[in-house]
Amino acid sequence: MSCTNIARYTDIANYLVINCDTLSHAVMRFCDCGLIERESRHGIRIIDVNVAENAISSRIAPVGNV
Incomplete structure (x- = not known):
């Protein structure tokens, strides 16, 4: 899956309430x-959607557990 013309790091970082350096380091990791994979300055390609979804869901606390 490819995404092009994604928002600027500044906009994404502001939305996530983190600084741009933190976002940049996360993208590098x-x-x-x-x-x-970075396809261009404004584009990324998700290599394995299932792995990405599992990585995200394993870091999100279930609703009700704060």
């Missing part, structure tokens, strides 16, 4: 572990 995702690239290093093979979850995504």
